Amino acid sequence: MNMSSRWIEQILHPSVPEGRLHETLEQSRQGLQVPxxxxxxxxxxxxxxxxxxxxxxxxxxxxxxxxxxxxxxxxxxxxxxxxxxxxxxxxxxxxxxxxxxxxxxxxxxxxxxxxxxxxxxxxxxxxxxxxxxxxxxxxxxxxxxxxxxxxxxxxxxxxxxxxxxxxxxxxxxxxxxxxxxxxxxxxxxxxxxxxxxxxxxxxxxxxxxxxxxxxxxxxxxxxxxxxxxxxLGLQQMLLQNAEQVGQLNDVYVRHARPYVIGYALSAGALAITPVPTLGLPLVIAAQGQMFRSIASIYGLPLTRRSVYEVFSAVGIGGLSIGFGARELAKLVPGWGAVVSGLSTAAITYALGMTLCFYYAKTRQGAAFTPAMLKAVYKEHLQQGRELLKQRFK
Ligand SMILES: Nc1nc2c(ncn2[C@@H]2O[C@H](COP(=O)(O)OP(=O)(O)OP(=O)(O)O)[C@@H](O)[C@H]2O)c(=O)[nH]1
Ligand SMILES: [Mg+2]
Incomplete structure (x- = not known):
């Protein structure tokens, strides 16, 4: 199984038990010093x-x-x-x-x-x-x-x-x-x-x-x-105007985006956990939670196909934009390398917003292409870095 299909499997079926994830998310918040x-x-x-x-x-x-x-x-x-x-x-x-x-x-x-x-x-x-x-x-x-x-x-x-x-x-x-x-x-x-x-x-x-x-x-x-x-840049996290949500401006994204930000911060905090071998499965489990939250906000099922389409549009190349080649290399064999908190948070944010776009289009019955998903991902990866950098200083 290649790396991205393992990732997708983990998103759909987290290897981390729910209780443990819940506990860990809680702990990650403490490390984040929520204002x-x-x-x-x-x-x-x-x-x-x-x-x-x-x-x-x-x-x-x-x-x-x-x-x-x-x-x-x-x-x-x-x-x-x-x-x-x-x-x-x-x-x-x-x-x-x-x-x-x-x-x-x-x-x-x-x-x-x-x-x-x-x-x-x-x-x-x-x-x-x-x-x-x-x-x-x-x-x-x-x-x-x-x-x-x-x-x-x-x-x-x-x-x-x-x-x-x-x-x-x-x-x-x-x-x-x-x-x-x-x-x-x-x-x-x-x-x-x-x-x-x-x-x-x-x-x-x-x-x-x-x-x-x-x-x-x-x-x-x-x-x-x-x-x-x-x-702390809170204003940019909480405002929901064109600058923040771009073409995704609808009632669902308004509701979903704060959750995406919350999970992105958790994922970033989990990535820099002191026990690196646990870090990555937890990051992915948090992303899985985020995906399920988004799906429930849009009232659409989270299927293998939806996750697969988002991931393949973004591509392993897309993911490596965030992680950096060296980090990615460390990450593939053992899932356990220490990655940067901000990169992980920004990737998680971008994945979440891309899934929002995917569901928005699906709801509207509008056509979209992998290139469009990729563009949304890229835009939000950049935005995620800007948005979350103060929290990972
Ligand atoms: N016009 C005006 N009305 C306000 C303003 N702030 C609050 N209100 C109104 O005043 C009432 C009380 O406001 P709340 O925000 O509920 O006040 P609160 O301090 O939370 O009240 P408690 O929870 O009862 O302590 C509501 O009817 C508000 O709509 C304001 O800046 N301007
Ligand atoms: Mg009150």
């Missing part, structure tokens, strides 16, 4: 809306995705617990009578990487929030702190006032453009965070029916602030 955003704010301040906007999930998906991690705190792992490449912690109940957040704060301090404090722009009862942040600052003086001021339109003079365009809150321009009540309120709030070394961003993430345009006002500014504090 955790901690959303701290009062009830109804807009925490869930931020997660929804950043991940492109629906309100229901976010609502159902939360699972409890302490008595009062919940966590949302995106896109799923097993494939997460970003996590959100939500500390609930801040400012509610009888709730002492000390324990939750201690627990979250051990988990998070970026603290996002979410406050409504017109809210001036910030004592509970401020005292929580001071507690956190005592143990984590170095942590990036982003204060997100939400619901800007609550400070607009009338119901028909529209958002100021272009978005002026990233610099001092807003001082002359912003409605006076809102401006005053934003300033008073910012003043209260003095000495806490915070960065501020103003947003208004409304729902369809609210009638504001755009629905996610300040979305880019929020990303800019996040990337400035935590430069």
């Amino acid at each position: 955790v955003f901690w959303l701290l704010g009062k009830t109804q301040s807009g925490k869930t809306s931020i997660i929804q906007a950043l991940t492109g999930s629906s309100r229901a998906e976010v609502g159902e995705g939360f699972r409890p991690c302490t008595l009062r705190s919940v966590i949302f792992e995106f896109p799923s617990a097993e494939t997460a490449f970003v996590r959100f912690l939500d500390t609930r109940g801040l400012g509610e009578a009888g709730y002492d957040p000390t324990e939750d704060i201690a627990w979250c301090c051990g988990q998070a990487h970026l603290l996002m404090v979410v406050i409504k722009a017109m809210d001036h009862q910030l004592d509970a929030v401020l005292s929580a942040i001071r507690q956190i600052r005592d143990t984590r003086p170095e942590w990036p702190l982003l204060v997100v001021q939400t619901c800007l339109h609550e400070g607009y003079p009338g119901k028909t006032t529209e958002h100021i365009q272009p978005y002026p809150y990233s610099d001092d321009r807003h001082a002359s453009l912003c409605p006076p009540d809102l401006l005053r309120s934003l300033r008073v709030q910012r003043e209260q965070f003095k000495g806490l070394n915070a960065r501020f961003v103003a947003i208004d993430f409304t729902q369809e029916g609210d009638g504001y345009s755009p629905a996610y006002y300040g979305f880019d500014a929020l990303w800019t602030a996040i990337e400035a504090e935590l430069p």
